[in-house]
Amino acid sequence: MPKHLRKISEETLHENPWWKYKHDTYEKPNGQVGDYFYGETPGGAAMIVPVLPDGKLVLTLQHRYLEDKQSIEFPAGGLKFGQLPIDAAKGELIEETGFVATDIVKVGVFSSLNGLFRDECHIFIAHVIVQGEQHLDDTEEIDILYRKPEDLEEMIRNNEIWDGMTMATWSLVRHHLM
The missing domain is CATH 3.90.79.10 (Nucleoside Triphosphate Pyrophosphohydrolase)
Known part of the structure; x- marks a missing residue:
């Protein structure tokens, strides 16, 4: 079973009435830190x-x-x-x-x-x-x-x-x- 990324932080970079553009910082199982950028809708x-x-x-x-x-x-x-x-x-x-x-x-x-x-x-x-x-x-x-x-x-x-x-x-x- 693969190990998962652990979220360190989350921030909203931009928001409008339809969605948010977000940035998470995460830690890999080996200790390295990375960035994840994604969108999010209010309810789908x-x-x-x-x-x-x-x-x-x-x-x-x-x-x-x-x-x-x-x-x-x-x-x-x-x-x-x-x-x-x-x-x-x-x-x-x-x-x-x-x-x-x-x-x-x-x-x-x-x-x-x-x-x-x-x-x-x-x-x-x-x-x-x-x-x-x-x-x-x-x-x-x-x-x-x-x-x-x-x-x-x-x-x-x-x-x-x-x-x-x-x-x-x-x-x-x-x-x-x-």
Whole structure:
């Protein structure tokens, strides 16, 4: 069993409403001291897989600034401080798609960048029926897509879906839907 690093100190280098950039000093088992830089979110994120009565899935198509390209994703968003993951998932579903969940089940949780960020993503499946208006942030332009579950496998293979959180979420929920 490998020995672990022992934290000596921790400091926040930068903080904004979405995350903190941190620096830890640690000691190795051999006594050497090192530095570890990482990000931390207030509560992680929540991603929700909306399922229509006909079995089709609701996805979003939105522009991602850092990659400067369109991304097909399940609705998702960061948790605000103290917010429950299920409440964040329901809120993002309404905000991004206008759909309201009639039945929602937590499927799992994963860490998307465990070497760079202290962060976890909570995954939910929801049955949806009624679609209202989207409530987008002023920086968002989101189109709604409807796809059969079996279409997602090919979309991932063809790199039409390239978002890591969506791919990880699909690996957790696909056996519930296919």
